[in-house]
Amino acid sequence: MALVRIPPVLRPSVGGEREVEAAGNNIGEVLASLVANHPATKDQIFGPDGTLNRYVNVYLNDEDVRVLDGLETVVGAGDHLVILPAMAGGS
Amino acid sequence: MEGSVQNPNQSTTAAELIADIKLRVAEVAPAEIKDGLPEGAVLIDVREDGEYATGHIPSAHHIPRSYLEMRIENIAPDRDTPLVLYCAGGVRSLYAAKTLVDDLGYTDVKSLNGGITLWKDGGHPVEIPKTLTPVQADRYSRHLLLSEVGLEGQQKLLDAKVLLLGAGGLGSPTALYLAAAGVGTLGIIDGDVVDRSNLQRQVIHTEDRIGTLKVESAAASINALNPDVEVVQYPYRIGPDNIMDILPNYDIVVDGLDNFPTRYLLNDASVRLKIPVVSASILGFEGQISVFSPYEGPCYRCLFPVPPPPELAPSCGANGVLGVLPGTMGLLQATEVMKLILGQGDTLVGRLLLYDALATSFTELKIGRDPECPICSRSPDAISDSEMGVFPDYDAFCDGSH
Ligand SMILES: [Zn+2]
Numbered sequence: 001m002a003l004v005r006i007p008p009v010l011r012p013s014v015g016g017e018r019e020v021e022a023a024g025n026n027i028g029e030v031l032a033s034l035v036a037n038h039p040a041t042k043d044q045i046f047g048p049d050g051t052l053n054r055y056v057n058v059y060l061n062d063e064d065v066r067v068l069d070g071l072e073t074v075v076g077a078g079d080h081l082v083i084l085p086a087m088a089g090g091s
Numbered sequence: 092m093e094g095s096v097q098n099p100n101q102s103t104t105a106a107e108l109i110a111d112i113k114l115r116v117a118e119v120a121p122a123e124i125k126d127g128l129p130e131g132a133v134l135i136d137v138r139e140d141g142e143y144a145t146g147h148i149p150s151a152h153h154i155p156r157s158y159l160e161m162r163i164e165n166i167a168p169d170r171d172t173p174l175v176l177y178c179a180g181g182v183r184s185l186y187a188a189k190t191l192v193d194d195l196g197y198t199d200v201k202s203l204n205g206g207i208t209l210w211k212d213g214g215h216p217v218e219i220p221k222t223l224t225p226v227q228a229d230r231y232s233r234h235l236l237l238s239e240v241g242l243e244g245q246q247k248l249l250d251a252k253v254l255l256l257g258a259g260g261l262g263s264p265t266a267l268y269l270a271a272a273g274v275g276t277l278g279i280i281d282g283d284v285v286d287r288s289n290l291q292r293q294v295i296h297t298e299d300r301i302g303t304l305k306v307e308s309a310a311a312s313i314n315a316l317n318p319d320v321e322v323v324q325y326p327y328r329i330g331p332d333n334i335m336d337i338l339p340n341y342d343i344v345v346d347g348l349d350n351f352p353t354r355y356l357l358n359d360a361s362v363r364l365k366i367p368v369v370s371a372s373i374l375g376f377e378g379q380i381s382v383f384s385p386y387e388g389p390c391y392r393c394l395f396p397v398p399p400p401p402e403l404a405p406s407c408g409a410n411g412v413l414g415v416l417p418g419t420m421g422l423l424q425a426t427e428v429m430k431l432i433l434g435q436g437d438t439l440v441g442r443l444l445l446y447d448a449l450a451t452s453f454t455e456l457k458i459g460r461d462p463e464c465p466i467c468s469r470s471p472d473a474i475s476d477s478e479m480g481v482f483p484d485y486d487a488f489c490d491g492s493h
Binding site: 082085 | 351372374375376377379394395396397398399400443445447449450454455456457458459
């Protein structure tokens with residue numbers, strides 16, 4: 001089980017939770033299980049081709065998974081994932 | 092009998108001591124360093140404040156000899172840093188060099204032969220430092236007590252030019268604290284007028300200025316706080332038609348922009364001009380902040396090559412925000428700005444900091460340069476006007492008005 005930090009814009013899609021648990025042995029599996037439990041997140045995280053949307057970054061602990069092994073990056077028990085969409089708003 | 096035995100140390104004359112130090116501390120002639128020091132070497136003026144104020148060698152750091160042991164590590168934490176010390180005539184700098192070698196373990200310390208006097212006799216340039224007025228010395232006294240700021244740092248702050256994009260939630264606290272700190276020039280770009288709904292968080296504005304331009308309201312607050320600060324007002328939105336005229340006048344940009352098109356435009360322009368951007372955004376109870384320093388760390392497009400579609404872009408339309416949140420994030424921005432000006436500490440270049448006010452937690456993420464970044468993988472000259480802030484195959488923006 002990994003703990004996934006949900007950004008404010010995705011919270012309505014997960015019932016308002018700030019963090020959710022999701023199972024899987026790699027990033028792709030963890031995100032797939034997140035999407036299975038909360039289908040409204042699918043189009044926000046993945047593009048039509050099944051890859052991560054380019055305006056969403058995913059971090060394993062503090063590292064961008066794109067500089068690791070992408071969706072194949074191995075996730076251990078107790079790891080933290082951060083989903084980070086681009087954000088603007090300063091007023 | 093007792094009186095006839097003398098401790099040899101007590102009989103050492105000053106001249107003998109100097110001769111002894113000269114055996115161990117090398118001296119350099121003014122001509123050897125007139126074109127600058129070798130890469131990585133540091134020049135330090137060890138004279139007293141009053142002497143330094145009459146003129147110093149350009150590029151020299153100033154640490155009076157009496158503070159040398161206490162402050163040297165701020166300038167040269169590495170004991171192997173090559174150091175050249177100078178004083179008025181070349182004697183005090185020898186003593187100071189001996190202290191650094193013997194007591195603090197510096198391995199490469201030299202003394203300027205003949206000090207600044209011989210330097211001047213050789214016709215080499217001298218820089219006369221700007222000094223603070225007595226009123227300024229009083230106003231900034233808590234800065235002057237910090238070795239990381241001091242007179243030199245305060246002068247850097249007074250000479251600095253910082254551009255604030257927006258006098259809103261983030262811009263309000265940033266502007267107020269940078270003004271209080273004595274940042275000499277603050278440019279503010281904002282086309283809006285003060286609205287009552289702003290006052291829950293935009294602390295630079297006041298009830299009696301509702302309906303007036305935000306840049307005017309901000310300038311009034313800043314001038315009331317610190318008359319040292321010159322406020323340059325830009326009462327309009329920043330856009331492709333004006334950004335390349337405004338940005339080059341500033342050392343650092345503070346980005347509190349509320350929409351994606353302008354945020355990307357700013358990124359592309361700042362990379363082209365090599366101006367660092369301290370960027371933050373806020374939503375609800377959460378904020379994020381980083382420093383984008385062109386070609387040193389990632390740019391905004393390295394992090395997010397394209398903006399999200401409107402349904403995922405909460406900047407389209409009014410959103411809730413906890414009143415104090417822009418205060419927290421804006422002051423983190425102001426702190427980074429001051430560190431950049433002072434050249435102190437580790438900035439957020441290459442790091443993104445997330446703040447969750449409800450959880451009271453900070454999360455730090457590593458962000459790196461993208462070798463395929465559409466903007467900062469190329470040289471500044473290769474970036475054209477027509478591609479700044481533009482996204483091929485992307486048109487799903489909201490109008491960006493809020
Ligand atoms: Zn880049």
